[in-house]
């Protein structure tokens with residue numbers, strides 16, 4: 001486009017407004033991050049704002065102003081540090097979030113160099129360490145200056161702090177025979193980082209002291225390096241990986257790979273995963289590989305860095321405004337985001353441990369929707385002063401359970417509420433206990449967890465809500481993972497939630513979810529039975545349903561109402577009244593009704609032809625295809641009768657495995673004896 005055409009081009013008003021808004025937001029977050037040292041959004045969210053702004057500025061370059069946040073590389077030196085000008089600028093890298101962007105990067109390079117698309121470009125690849133970029137200046141082999149990147153041109157002199165890191169050589173030496181001589185002057189670039197273990201230790205210490213933890217190891221490394229007192233830096237275990245050069249005098253590197261191969265021979269630490277690849281396809285597979293092993297690394301990484309290997313091409317390619325054309329950061333999916341803490345529920349585990357679980361405004365982290373995260377224990381909540389309604393930084397790394405990292409107190413509105421830790425078990429109501437020196441409250445009632453599982457199993461059982469696929473193991477896991485505390489929770493789970501259960505993949509999760517949805521359409525009798533009211537078995541539930549005809553009427557029935565019904569004694573009546581008087585139970589029922597539980601007429605049993613009318617059956621021994629109760633029900637459904645004693649009136653004796661005395665008696669009386677297969681044929685299921 002010619003300059004004139006550009007000037008004439010109408011830029012949509014929304015674009016101009018959006019660009020303005022983005023700049024304002026980014027500036028605010030820069031301020032929070034660099035000046036106040038307390039960011040209010042995650043790095044990934046910040047990056048997303050920056051990327052959007054960059055994209056819009058690429059589309060409409062006429063909108064770029066010299067003071068746009070995109071025109072700055074890093075931060076200005078902080079007060080208290082001497083400034084150091086970098087001999088060569090320390091540029092920042094462009095990001096790619098997906099494969100297409102990486103392929104486009106490769107294509108762009110080929111276009112720029114006039115190569116065809118079929119030709120291969122060699123790249124070096126390495127993990128992108130989540131740390132702080134520094135420059136080490138060596139003169140005649142001696143470390144003379146160490147600096148932060150700063151704004152890319154001028155950094156902070158942190159030489160004394162860097163000298164506390166034992167893996168940074170104070171002197172470069174020729175440690176290998178085949179190493180070139182140490183040059184007269186070399187600017188070595190590297191990333192100072194903190195290991196995950198050290199990061200964890202440091203944060204635990206901070207939380208214990210009531211200080212806010214560092215959001216990530218990079219912030220921790222930066223915070224530790226930019227201490228005015230090197231003694232503090234020395235206490236934090238920091239490390240470095242060296243990856244590049246600035247100005248070099250006295251040696252001529254030809255490739256990036258040569259740099260990475262030579263550094264260790266001079267005593268500089270290089271990441272063990274650096275690799276030379278033949279083309280961009282190999283770089284992409286390397287990305288997948290590193291993403292897979294990411295969790296096993298002792299330090300945090302957030303992607304890989306891809307660099308053109310041939311340094312002579314670097315010059316040809318040159319740099320864009322603030323980033324080189326020869327390198328790219330291919331990022332992983334972010335693992336931290338901010339969201340709102342809507343509520344806290346308390347889950348009881350197998351050992352009785354009560355864990356606070358955050359209910360979050362659903363948020364995407366690394367391609368997964370996260371709605372719950374652990375809050376660890378009461379001390380964690382107290383020390384960090386987390387409140388309901390807070391914006392929180394949430395982290396989900398790999399297979400680890402999502403966790404709350406910290407609250408963002410700056411975003412408080414005053415409407416936040418205290419988190420009240422229960423004194424009684426949320427499942428059984430027993431008073432919770434805590435051992436001295438422990439952070440975890442426990443329910444001392446041994447039967448508690450088991451009861452929760454049993455209630456769930458009863459609810460889902462065939463004669464109750466009849467939920468397929470909800471057996472003992474699944475019930476245990478549902479309670480254990482805190483997905484179900486009372487049965488109403490079942491109806492608020494999404495199919496994705498079941499993927500959290502051990503042994504669940506897509507299909508199984510979908511099936512269980514579907515079975516639960518299907519169970520919403522039920523009969524009043526089944527529902528009453530499913531509630532598991534003491535003394536209310538299947539027959540009693542059936543009778544209550546017939547007498548009251550509506551759940552509401554039953555819920556509001558008085559002791560007198562119930563006692564007036566023949567067959568209901570005092571114990572039963574009292575149990576029913578107490579159950580429905582309980583606020584928790586009413587809430588649970590209300591939640592189920594809100595979730596769409598509806599009552600249909602009793603299944604029309606008459607629909608089945610009464611083929612067994614007038615026939616009486618006796619069962620003895622175990623059946624293979626069904627329980628004896630099921631078999632009995634089938635006989636009754638088909639119009640037949642079942643009895644327990646063998647007499648002349650009995651038409652068939654159905655004999656399963658290990659039959660008892662009834663079998664003998666049937667033989668004596670000459671009653672027809674059939675096996676399970678014959679029985680199945682008889683009822684039309686054979």
Ligand SMILES: [Zn+2]
Nearest residue numbers: 425428443448
């Ligand atoms: Zn309990």
